[in-house]
Amino acid sequence: MTEGDKQFHVGDKVTVNWAIGDTEGDLDTDNTATKATVKWVSFSDQNGSDPKDLGTGDSYEIQAADADRYIGIKITPTTTTGDPAVATELLLKDLSTDAGGGSDDDEIPEGPVVDExxxxxxHEKDSNTNLLKNSGTTLKTNTTYQVLLWSDKNGNGTYDAGENVTDQYDYRWKFVGTSKIAGTGTGGIVNENWNDKDLVIPLTNAEAKEAFEGCGRRRYRG
Known part of the structure; x- marks a missing residue:
């Protein structure tokens, strides 16, 4: 099983557990009072941006709308004895990390919810052919390549209107293989200036080196 397989996925059921350490020895019997305060929330990043309320209770099943978001909770430690019985509400912004309120000792790697x-x-611009289905595809010079990310919302295995989610993700280009013309170079991640953009393959090797290198990578060519 890979780290990605262990990450939070749509359909996973997440359950939170806690223990109250009250300095006066007050208790929350069966965690009943505190459980009633738990509110599940998702965020667009680990800083708590764009919060969306999800549900209540000590368990939550991750939904398709939570994809690429971070799962957190709001919880108010409450005891059934003592005065005061209610503490300050805690906001945990990312249960995939210890810093965010989860645990680094579990098997869940850091990151947002994965949508399977x-x-x-x-594909080439103005073409619908998926080049990832042919590992032997040769890139063409003076050609624009584009990324499409789509979520199969109706489960029919076909890209339909309204399923384009490209603008919800960040992506980076990576070359593999060597130059077909020069027979040299190594694969690697393309200069970050091309992140989240269409990739334009220049006409010459010199132009390609200038456009794509700069972060420990080189190779181009069709």
């Missing part, structure tokens, strides 16, 4: 229904397509 998201498919990746790389």
């Amino acid at each position: 229904n998201v498919h990746v397509v790389i």
Whole structure:
């Protein structure tokens, strides 16, 4: 099982557990009072941006709308004895990390919710052919390549209107293989200036080196 397989996925059921350490020895019998305060929330990043309320209770089943978001909770430690019995509300912004309120000792790697229904397509501009289905594809010079990310919301295995989610993700280009013309170079991640953009393959090797290098990578060519 890979780290990605262990990450939070749509359909996973997440359950939170806690223990109250009250300095006066007050108790929350069976965690009943505190459980009633738990509110599940999702965020667009680990800083708590764009909060969306999800539900209540000590368990939550991750929904398709939570894809690429971070799961957190609001919880107010409350005891059934003592005065005061209610503490300050705690906001935990990312249960995939210890810093965010989860645990680094569990098997869940850091990161947002994974949507298994998201498919990746790389194609030439004005073409619908998915180049990822042919590992031997040779890139063409003076050609624009585009990324399409789509979520199969109805589960029919076909890209339909309203399923384009490309603008909800960040992506970075990576070359593999060597130059077909020069027979040299190594694969690597393309200069970050091309992140989240259409990739334009220049006409010459010199132009390609200038456009794509700069972060420990080189190779281009069709």
